[in-house]
Amino acid sequence: MAKPIYFYGIHAVQAILQNRGIDGLALFIQDGKQNKTDEAVENIINLAKQYGISVQFSAKDKLTKLAESPQHQGVVLQARPSDVQDENDLKLLIDKYQSEQKSLLLLILDQITDPNNLGACLRTAVAMGVSAVIIPKNHSSSITPAVAKVAVGATEYMPFIQVTNLARTINEIKKQGVFVYGTALDDTAKSVQDCDLTGDVAIVMGSEGDGIRRLTADSCDQLVYVPMTGNEHGFIQSLNVSVATGMVLYEVSRQRFK
Template identity: 65%
Template sequence: LTQLCGSPQHQGVVLHARPLGFADEGLLDNVIGRNQCLLLVLDQITDAHNFGACLRTAVAMGVDAVICPKHHAASLTPTVAKVSVGAAEMMPIVSVTNLARTLTRIKDAGVFVFGTALNETAKPIHAADLTGKTALIMGSEGEGMRRLTTESCDELVYIPMSGNEHGNLQSLNVSV
């Protein structure tokens, strides 16, 4: 088994399967055409572990589709598949060439776009109305959302850090 899979970490099973693939961009038309939808937009998440964890959380939270840019972002690697614990196979993941153009497209379809940011204009996420057609954007691990992505947002939100009297923790990791 070790020889077949090229790794000693096979747990007694080897399976030959086709690689994971991204969903067709046309799928977004079906999702945003509904009365309600929840989209997760990942703006340049580069760490495979974070990407996999985001997919797992997206499935748990009832997200209808995940959108990410084609460039400067983690791909659907075996690490992503393993960390997502099956979520990568359950969740439609759409990889787009131009994220700003895609955000304009979904906004034109009536999707309200929330971006996550730590600045004075952002409001606590519990004060936001996340019903109806909604997209939530999470920015990259180090820099957060890019400028054009931020400008595409209808509103900025943040997750308050309770129990942070000393101010060491400004935010959760993107995967959380």
């Protein structure tokens, strides 16, 4: 069984309690935050009590120490981490979407090691209706409390899948009929606006510095780029991955719901 960890932040803690409160072990509230005027904190306390989770009121410094961050917003939850899904779960997910004739949208994140970027990508993914997020077990941040905080609870509302070999996984989902677009500044890349994103598709995003790995890129069906019309002088060669992810996913949403 995975070792319990300390999650923090109002939205992240509330999402855990709403979706898997049984995994909560102890709730720590900053002294003074338990007044009736703070409805969000009061709701968190009530959720914890429903699951029989002990509620302790402590000084701000103690919460900072538990969370290993001052950004806890006066709320820290000791809880078991959620179960991370794998390649078998991904195959079943794709089969389920196809059997129900629902459009599938996968977000594949290659080499996103910054927790802030990963958290921001997950938050955007939930907002844009992504079916699941896929990352490699190595060369990537995992769902840490910092990621959960930045994602404001999004990690609890969507499957999160870790795979051993990303290129192999891409080839497997292609066999299931998923068309894979990889973002890259490459001579063969097409503008994302010129691509058909309405079917079962996967979008591969890479780190701001290195982009997606060559083996990953070679496994994609088509490479795409985000056109930057205001960059005629060439000062901006790439965007922050969370920003670029939002732009690509918005284009998917625009095409699907126009």
